[in-house]
Amino acid sequence: MAELTLVNPYPDALTGVEMRYCPGCTHGTAHRLVAEVIDELGVKDRTVAIATVGCSVYAYEYFDTDAVQASHGRGPAVATGIKRVHPDSVVFTYQGDGDLASIGMAEVVHAAARAENFTIIFINNAVFGMTQGQMAPTTLLGQKTTTSPRGRTVAEAGHPIRICELLDTLDGAAFLAREALTTPARIRSAKRSIRRAFETQLAGAGFSLVELLSICPQWWGMDVLEAIDHVEDTMIEYYPVRVFRDRLGEEEGGGDA
Amino acid sequence: MREELFMAGLGGQGVNLAGQLIARAGMDLGLNVSWFPIYDPEVRGGSSTCTVILTDERVGSPTSDHPTSMILMSADAVGRFADRAVEGGLIVINSSLVHEAPACHACRMLMVPANEIAVEIGNDRTVNMSLLGAWAAGTGIMGIEDIAASLRAMLPERHHHHMPDNEEALRRGAAIGRSACLGDD
Amino acid sequence: MPKVVIDAERCKQCMLCVRYCPRASLRLSDATTSKGYHPVEQHDEEACTGCAICALVCPSVCIEVYR
Amino acid sequence: MSEQRQRVLITGNEATAEGGIAGGCRHFFGYPITPQNKIPEYMSEHLPPIGGVYLQAESEVAAINMVYGAAAAGARAMTTSSSPGISLMQEGLSYMLGTELPCVIVNMVRGGPGLGNVAAAQSDYWLATRGAGHGDGRCITLTPYSVQELHEFTAGAFEIADRYRNPVCVLADAILASMMEPCELLPRREPSPPERPWAVGPHDPAERERNIVNSLWVDHNLMEAVNLRIEERYRQAAEEITDWEEFGSDDPEVVLCAYGISARICESAVGQAAQAGVRTRLIRPKTVFPFPRAPYARWAERVERMLVVELSMGQFVEDVLLSVEGRCQVDLLGRAGGSMPTVADVVERVVALAGKAGGH
Secondary structure, three states: OOOOOEOOOOOOOEOOOOOOOOOOOOHHHHHHHHHHHHHHHOOHHHEEEEEOOOHHHHHHHHEOOEEEEOOOOOHHHHHHHHHHHOOOOEEEEEEEHHHHHHHOHHHHHHHHHOOOOOEEEEEEOOOEOOOOOEOOOOOOOOOOEOOEOOOOOHHHHOOOOOHHHHHOOOOOEEEEEEEEOOOHHHHHHHHHHHHHHHHHHHOOOOEEEEEEEOOOHHHHOOOHHHHHHHHHHHHHHHOOOEEEEEHHHHHOOOOOO | OEEEEEEEEEOOOOHHHHHHHHHHHHHHOOOEEEEEEOOOOOOOOOEEEEEEEEEOOOOOOOOOOOOOEEEEOOHHHHHHHHHHOOOOOEEEEEOOOOOOOOOOOOOEEEEEOHHHHHHHHOOHHHHHHHHHHHHHHHHOOOOHHHHHHHHHHHOOHHHHHHHHHHHHHHHHHHHHHHHHHHHHO | OOEEEEOHHHOOOOOHHHHHOOOOOEEEOOOOOOOOOOOEEEOOOOOOOOOOHHHHHOOOOOEEEEO | OOOOOEEEEEEHHHHHHHHHHHOOOOEEEEOOOOOOOHHHHHHHHHOHHHOOEEEEOOOHHHHHHHHHHHHHOOOOEEEEEOHHHHHHOHHHHHHHHHOOOOEEEEEEEEOOOOOOOOOEOOOOHHHHHHHOOOOOOOOEEEOOOOHHHHHHHHHHHHHHHHHHOOEEEEEEEHHHHHOEEEEEEOOOOOOOOOOOOOOOOOOOOOOOOOOEEOOOOOOHHHHHHHHHHHHHHHHHHHHHOOOEEEEEOOOOOEEEEOOHHHHHHHHHHHHHHHHOOOOEEEEEEOEEEOOOHHHHHHHHOOOOEEEEEEOOOOOHHHHHHHHHOOOOEEEEEEOOOOOOOOHHHHHHHHHHHHHHHHHO
16 A cells, blocks of 8 residues: 655644634635745745734734734835845735725735735635624625624715725736635635735735635624635625736736636 | 024025025034024015024024024015114115115114116026125125135036126125225224 | 544534535534534545545644545 | 035934934835925935935835834834824834834924924924833933934934834924034944844744744733833933933023923023023933933922923923922923924023022
C-alpha cells in the first residue's frame, strides 16, 4: 500500500491559534485562503498584515506574519504608511464592511485612487458582526438588523453600497474582484482572485482588492447552511460575483487565467 | 536700540517683501530682527500689513502696540493706523495715494510720491522702494545700499535686471528723506 | 485508501463539510467537544476519494486529508 | 552656502519643516490647513529630492494613521496641522500611545473653538498636554517661542520620541508659524534612528520573531502593564528633559508665567515694567509635558504674586497652580479666540499686582 501524504498541509502563514469565530463563519475560510496564497508566493517574511476593527480584530493572532492593529477604518492609511517606508514589503489589510465601507470609506477610496501598492481583503457579510448585528453600508434592502428592525428601507437608510463597482471607477485600482465563500467552486475561485491580487502587488501594478461575500449566521438569524443559501439565492443577485479589473492580465495580453 | 517698524498698504504694493528686505538687511547688520505679517485681526481683504522689529537686545514681542516708525502706502492704511505711531516717531507716507497728511503732530512725516517716482523710473514695481529709501534716510538705521544688498539676495536671479530701477527708487526716496530731515533740524 | 483526519476539538459542527462531501462520507458524531459541539466524523471510509472538498470548505481549518 | 550652520531669514513654518528634515524625518504625511500650509509645501519640495516621501493624505484622520503605519515600519515620521486638524488626529495619536510608537506632530494653534479663525491662540494647551485622544497617555509637549526654537525643537523632537517611544507634540501658534526671524540651520541628519527591534517589515526569520504592533489588550492586567510602562517613561522624561528659561529681575515683585508667543510678549513686558518701576521675572517653559514644576515652586516661596499670561482662558494656569501648591497668589491674564494682550496690557496688570503685593 502506497504511503499516504497530506494533501492540505496547515498553512505556514497561519499561527495555528484556534480562531475565535462563530461556527461556520467564513472568516476562517478567508484567513486560510490568504495564508495559502502567502505560502505559495513565498512572501511570509516580508508580509505585514493590517488587522482592523470588527470580528477579525484578532487577525494578528492568526496570521503568522508581522502585523499592525489599525483603528476602525484606517487600515488603508496605515498600510500606506508602511508601504511608503518599505516598498518591498507585502502588505494587506483585512477589513469588514463596517470598517471599510462605512467609517473607512475615505481611506479605501483614496488608497485606490493613489494606486497604493497593497492588497485589501474585504469581507462583506452585510452586517456589523462584532457589535452585535447592526446595519452595515452593505446591508441589503429589506434585510433586518438590530438597527433596521423592520428591514432596511431606502427612505430610512438609502441603498447598499457596491464597493467593487464604486472602486472600478478609479484608475488607480489594478485588480478588483468579488467572490463568494459559499460553494467549493466559488471558494477555489476566491483563492484564484486573492492570489491574483497579491501577484498584482508583487508586480508593483497598484491597488488590489478582493471582496469576499461571507455569511453571518448569528446576526442573519439563520443556521450556517441557510446562510450559505442566502448568499447564493439573494446576496449574489445584488452583488454580482466577477473579476471587475485585472490590469496585470490586460498587460499580459490575455484575459483572466 | 529698538526700532518697531509697521508697514501697511494695499495688496500688490509689495508691503510684505519690503518688510522682509528691512528684516534681512537688519539681520545682515548684526541686529536681532523679526518680521511678522497681519497681526491685527481686523486687517482683511485687499490690505496687507507687517511689523518688523530691529533691536540689539532680545526681540521679545514680534508685534508692536506703538510703532517707532511706519510706512503707510495707501489712504486706507493712513486712516486706520497712523494714530498708533509712538510720539516722536516717523511716518513715511505714499503721497501719491494720500493727499492729506494725517493730523499726527507728534510725529515726523515724510511724504513720498512713490507712484509718480515709479512712473518716472518706468517701473511700477518700485513703489515700495522709494518709501524704503525715505525710511532708511529718515531713521538712519541702515543705508539704502544695505537694502539693495538684501533685495539682490532675496530676488530670484531672473528678476535681477530690475535691480537698477530699484536702486534708483531707493536713491530718490532717500533724497526726500534726507532733505526732510535737514528741514526738521 | 485516502484518509480524513478531523481535529474534533476544533470542529464547531457547522455542517459545511457534511453538505459538500460528494460521497456523503461524513456525519455528525455523538461525541461532544469541550465547547459542546458534536464534531464531524467520517462514517464511510470506503466511499472517500480524498478529494479534500471537506477541507476546502472547512472554516475551522480542522480537517486534514491524506491520499 | 554649504557651511554647517547657515543663518537664514525664514518663517516659522519653514524652520519647522527644515527642522523635521534635520531631525532625520524622511516621511511626511499631511493635509492642508491654515496657518501651517507652508510646512507641507516645503516638505513636498524638499523631501522627494533627498529620497524622502511626502504624501498629501485625504484627511487629518488618514494623515496620522499614515504616520502610525510609517512609525510601525520603523521610520521617523511626522505630520503637522492646526487646531481643527489636530482634533481629528486624536484617535490615531491614542493608537500610537497604545502601541508605544514614536512620531512628531506639530500644532500651529489657531483661534477656536470650532472652525475659529487663523489668528494666534494657545487654546490647545489641554489638547496637547492632556489629550492625545482616549486613554491614559499624553504627548510629550515642547513649546518653542522663536523661529530658531521651532527649528531646533522639531529636530530634537525625533530624538525624544525615540527615547521614550512616545509621540512628541511641538506646540506653537499662528504667529510663530508665519513670522520670519533669523535662523541658524542645523545640518540635515541622515535618517538613522536607533535600532527598532519592534518594527514591522521584511526580515530574516532567523534573526527575529514576527512583530505585532498592537494596542488591544483584553486582559486588563496586560493593559495596565502598558500604562505603567508609559507612566515610567513619563517619570524618566520629567527627570531628563524638563526644560525652561528664566529672564528678568533676580529680586522680582511679580513673576510672569508664559510660554510660546505669550512669553515673547512677557519678555518685552519685563523691560517695560522695569521702566514703570516694577521688578519682574519671566519663567518660560520649553516643555509643558513634562512640566517644569521646580522653578515655579521655588519662586512661589519668594514672591507674593504670579501672573500667568496665556492666549486661552485658563489652561496653562492650571499647571502653574499645581506647581506653586498654594504658596503664592496666581492671577491670570487670558485672551481668547485669536485675540492677544499687548505688552502694555501685561505691564498694566503687573503694576496693579505689584501695588497689591506691596500692600500686604
